Amino acid sequence: MISGKSSRIHEFVRFAVVGAASALFGWILLYLLVSVAGLYYLIAFALSFLIMNAIAYLTVGSYAFRSTGVSDHAGLFRYYAISLASLGCNGVALAILVERLGLNYLVAAAALAVANAPVNFILHRRLTYRIGARLETQVSEKPLRVVVVTHYYPAHGGGIESIAGRIGTELAARHGIAIDWYASDCDAAPEACAVNVVPVAAWNGIERRTGLPYPLWRPTALCKLSRGIAHADVVQIHDFAYFGSLLAAILAKVHRVPLLLTQHSGAIRPGNKILAVLYSASEQTVGRCVFAAASVVACVSETTRAHFERRLGSRPKFVTIWNGLDVGALHAADLQTRRGLRVGYGLAQDTPIVLFAGRLIRKKGIEIVRGVATAAPNVRFLIAGRGPIDPNSWGLPNVRVLGQVAATRMVELYHLADLLLLPSYCEGFPLVVQEALACGTAVLSTDEVADACPPVADLIHHCPVPCDDDPQPWIAALRRALSDRTWLTSRDARAQRARQTWSWERCAQEYFNVIRQVARRPAAKPAA
Helix, strand or coil: CCCCCCHHHHHHHHHHHHHHHHHHHHHHHHHHHHHHHCCCCCHHHHHHHHHHHHHHHHHHHHHCCCCCCCCCCCCCHHHHHHEEEEHHHHHHHHHHHHHHCCCCCCHHHHHHHHHHHHHHHHHHHHHCCCCCCCCCHHCHHHHHHHHECCCHHHHHCHHHHHHHHHHHHHHHHHHCEEEEEECCCCCCCCCCCCCCEEECCCHHHHHHHHHHCCCCEHHHHHHHHHHHHHHCCCEEEECCCCHHHHHHHHHHCCCHHHHEHHHHHCCCCCHHHHHHHHHHHHHHHHHHHHHHHHCEEEECCCHHHHHHHHHCCCCCEEEECCCCCCCCCCCCCCCHHHHHHHHHCCCCCCEEEEEEECCHHHCHHHHHHHHHHHHHHEEEEEEEEECCCCCHHHHCCEEEEEEEECCCCCCCCHHHCCCEECCCCCCCCCHHHHHHHCCCCCCEEHHHHHHHHHHHHHHHEECCCCCCCCCCCHHHHHHHHHHHHHHHHHHHHHHHHHHHHHHHHHHHHHCCCCCCHHHHCCCCCCCC
């Protein structure tokens, strides 16, 4: 945190920068009004003074006095009252300097601008923007404001954006934090949401052409995001490498707003060698800068934390915060319920059912699922999700593609399935794994996923992280898993362990503690 004296010095420097820029504009305008338009210099000075201060008012509040609780319009009257009083004094002083002492009017105006800078700084800081003595009363009334940045909104179907939305909603509902959520406008923004959603214009051509979910924000996003961050107490970005995250990290540095980085993904495996090289290079370049700029790095799993500590060095700023879980909606179903769901979905009672849930991209292991389904014709595969790869094109009769599935239907799929198959790489700790375990569903995934959350590692059957799309290890692992009837039917025990390990209440509390620690002003006091 910045000390009070250092903070005032920074405020004065920023105030002086805005004042110098405004004064330069005012002098140019004054010259044009006097020398070109032929106005009397005192009348021209008054006009240029008012216009110059109008421009300054638009920038001083968001740039110089960022800790103000005054809105754009609330301090306008006080600002012009001070400006008009200053105008009167400056008019008299200007007349004396020009008429009595014979100074050039531009030189005299410049001298007055320099002399008035400290006086105006003190008056505007105390009276217009109410910084200082009156700030303490505002702190208790104004909630902390957090700008959250993700690459997409949850409608896109990814886990990161769904988790980010839930964290923001919990912080708003449980701790009264004002959340402004910026993300690409490629998909519909959430409606009836507890947070303020701010879609930004973006180009999503990279994903359409390559399957890599990497939207590029258009230039208009810069101004929109900058305005939001200027009034924020904390900026939270999800995964450092996305374009929006990088932009937000830069703007947080410019506006001197604390940065909270939530890192979901770890290493990119060599399944895509070009992508692996690019990602590794980004870790060592922009990644180092973003991680260094962050006040706290919250990793969602132990594997993610271990990866970046190895790459960038262990630092006190690293913490692990498990994603939460909606324990009220996720629970194990009894046998009768499961049979009823299978009837409703037209599925045989005695056929093993394997569920895949996630983006239909290579990183999630969808090509491995294809090989496993081909080798296991007696197993029914349900695929929930969307993406550039279309499993309908496989022509496999034992594969049903469900598309994007709502959260309530996902619970039904967890209940009716015997096993969740997720042969993905570069994961933190996938939300679908948490949800499946909370519903008692068996999980077959990677060593990486099992190691991500040590408290439940023994609940997950796992294979080595795939380096290519070879399905053979997974075919063998699936056969072993489906033959272990004791493990498959231990649904109640799995669900109980998951519910004891994760909750959104605990997740939100840990994030609130971090935000309160790094915020540039104290949190609002809870209502009595």
